Amino acid sequence: MGGRSVPWSMAPGPRPSPLDRRQALALLGRAGALLVTGCGSVPAGPPCAPATELTAGPYWRDAPLNRSDLRWDTRAPGSAPRPGVPLRLAIRVAAAIDDGCEPVHAARVDVWHCDAEGLYSDVPDRGTGGRDFLRGYQVTDLTGRVTFSTIFPGWYAGRAVHVHTRVRLFDPFGETTTDVSTQIFFDDAVTDAVLATAPYVERGARDTRNATDPIYGGHAELLVALEGQPDSGYGGEIALGVRIGEVRSG
Numbered sequence: 001m002g003g004r005s006v007p008w009s010m011a012p013g014p015r016p017s018p019l020d021r022r023q024a025l026a027l028l029g030r031a032g033a034l035l036v037t038g039c040g041s042v043p044a045g046p047p048c049a050p051a052t053e054l055t056a057g058p059y060w061r062d063a064p065l066n067r068s069d070l071r072w073d074t075r076a077p078g079s080a081p082r083p084g085v086p087l088r089l090a091i092r093v094a095a096a097i098d099d100g101c102e103p104v105h106a107a108r109v110d111v112w113h114c115d116a117e118g119l120y121s122d123v124p125d126r127g128t129g130g131r132d133f134l135r136g137y138q139v140t141d142l143t144g145r146v147t148f149s150t151i152f153p154g155w156y157a158g159r160a161v162h163v164h165t166r167v168r169l170f171d172p173f174g175e176t177t178t179d180v181s182t183q184i185f186f187d188d189a190v191t192d193a194v195l196a197t198a199p200y201v202e203r204g205a206r207d208t209r210n211a212t213d214p215i216y217g218g219h220a221e222l223l224v225a226l227e228g229q230p231d232s233g234y235g236g237e238i239a240l241g242v243r244i245g246e247v248r249s250g
């Protein structure tokens with residue numbers, strides 16, 4: 001999934017003819033390695049076995065929020081950041097090129113998750129309509145990496161604690177060429193430590209752990225290893241492998 005941060009817009013003027021379009025796409029195909037890696041000198045990225053496809057779920061919003069810090073609600077100027085244990089999450093996107101792995105440069109990586117109360121933003125029937133906390137995207141650098149500052153997610157009925165992510169690429173005409181959605185999970189021991197602190201503890205005991213989550217399904221490669229403590233926050237990085245040209249968002 002190496003792609004653009006947003007669909008490319010065409011400069012003012014007449015739309016390209018069908019022949020122009022075919023020629024442009026053919027050139028893109030021949031230059032695929034450049035679109036993925038950005039330059040030949042970039043070191044190989046993380047393991048690139050395709051990440052398990054998991055549903056984007058009902059709370060996906062294609063919002064134009066190009067930002068690294070997700071804690072604030074941009075539609076409520078002056079509001080406090082969403083309360084919770086700090087979490088710095090790095091994601092590296094890689095793809096198979098010839099016989100190896102290469103970082104995917106310029107991919108749009110969206111992240112969204114619930115707050116400490118189990119609430120997603122922009123869900124009218126939960127009282128968060130028109131809000132945009134804990135949502136945003138970044139564009140991968142030459143190493144295929146993006147980093148988000150957020151909070152550790154809370155829980156809601158029937159689900160283990162998780163973060164949604166979606167990786168996309170677009171062609172010069174704004175059409176999606178790669179689109180993969182998945183979810184990121186955390187070790188239950190870390191989650192237990194976080195949920196024992198305020199404001200999470202006010203919700204009581206969660207009803208679902210990784211082993212009984214209907215979406216996780218034992219996909220240990222989607223567990224992000226974290227370092228830190230609840231009082232100071234956590235940080236971690238996870239590698240997501242993609243197949244360039246595959247559209248399989250759920």
